[in-house]
Amino acid sequence: MLEIDRLIKQTEKLSPDVKQSRKVVKSLLDQGNLSPFTLQTRPVYANYAQALSLVPLPTALILVDPSSPTFDLIYENCHVMNPGRFYRNGKISYLEYYPGTRTAKQKALY
Structure with missing residues (x-):
């Protein structure tokens, strides 16, 4: 079982931020590209x-x-992290x- 899918039975209890984070990570890593868009949507210089x-x-x-959102x-x-x-x-x-x-670890300066 994958770490990201460990809470499959509890997905309805997850916050919208956690659900969005999981979708972003799965989209990027499953497609193997940092720009997972069609060339018509977001052209990339070859x-x-x-x-x-x-x-x-x-x-x-x-x-x-x-x-x-911030995620880890x-x-x-x-290991995918976003400081937000x-x-x-x-x-x-x-x-x-x-x-x-x-x-x-999330850190903050005042």
Whole structure:
């Protein structure tokens, strides 16, 4: 069983932010690309398309997407993190990643 699917029976109890995070991670990693759109929707310059490839999957992937909630998930043995917005509620927030233990901690500066 995959880590991201561990709570399959409890999906109706998950918050909308957690559901959205799981969809983002599954979309990116299952398609193996950081830009999983058709070329008509979001064109990619062909000479640099390989830079967006996620094949083979990395050990850690840090997204910086302010439109997605803050999350820290493991899917297909790839640790995917998103710090969310850097500035919120008068604080600067960020993630610290520890590769030795494969953990991430949310930190905030006042």
